[in-house]
Amino acid sequence: xxxxxxxxxxxxxxxxxxxxxxxxxxxxxxxxxxxxxxxxxxxxxxxxxxxxxxxxxxxxxxxxxxxxxxxxxxxxxxxxxxxxxxxxxxxxxxxxxxxxxxxxxxxxxxxxxxxxxxxxxxxxxxxxxxxxxxxxxxxxxxxxxxxxxxxxxxxxxxxxxxxxxxxxxxxxx
Numbered sequence: 686x687x688x689x690x691x692x693x694x695x696x697x698x699x700x701x702x703x704x705x706x707x708x709x710x711x712x713x714x715x716x717x718x719x720x721x722x723x724x725x726x727x728x729x730x731x732x733x734x735x736x737x738x739x740x741x742x743x744x745x746x747x748x749x750x751x752x753x754x755x756x757x758x759x760x761x762x763x764x765x766x767x768x769x770x771x772x773x774x775x776x777x778x779x780x781x782x783x784x785x786x787x788x789x790x791x792x793x794x795x796x797x798x799x800x801x802x803x804x805x806x807x808x809x810x811x812x813x814x815x816x817x818x819x820x821x822x823x824x825x826x827x828x829x830x831x832x833x834x835x836x837x838x839x840x841x842x843x844x845x846x847x848x849x850x851x852x853x854x855x856x857x858x
Contacts, residue, residue: 718839
């Protein structure tokens with residue numbers, strides 16, 4: 686009897702400690718910047734839509750997008766050798782949130798994709814296309830561009846919704 690109790694307790698503890706596979710977030714808000722970090726090489730952090738998190742450029746998989754500055758403009762760049770950005774529109778603050786929430790489906794004209802998203806500014810909406818033909822919609826909430834220690838610093842806070850099924854249809858709110 687005592688042995689059965691120990692086995693039962695062991696089974697309960699084993700089940701409780703099993704890690705459940707979590708489904709990554711498909712929407713949220715995040716802030717990324719172009720601060721360089723020195724490891725064996727320099728790297729920056731960007732955003733990986735498929736996992737819904739900030740990752741470094743030396744991780745595998747690397748981020749889908751990173752932010753940078755050319756000294757005048759802020760820009761998103763993609764790490765997939767494709768034209769990956771389409772500017773859906775520019776709005777005032779209220780209009781951007783309303784348009785972003787209402788954007789449940791998009792048609793991007795042939796040849797309208799761009800290699801960089803620039804210049805970035807608050808209240809813009811962008812469509813991102815990954816190298817594997819998955820899509821995200823992005824609403825720029827705020828940007829910051831300044832000179833820090835002689836280096837062009839870029840920071841962007843954005844709201845995003847990722848569509849993991851490979852269509853340009855996004856869930857509505």
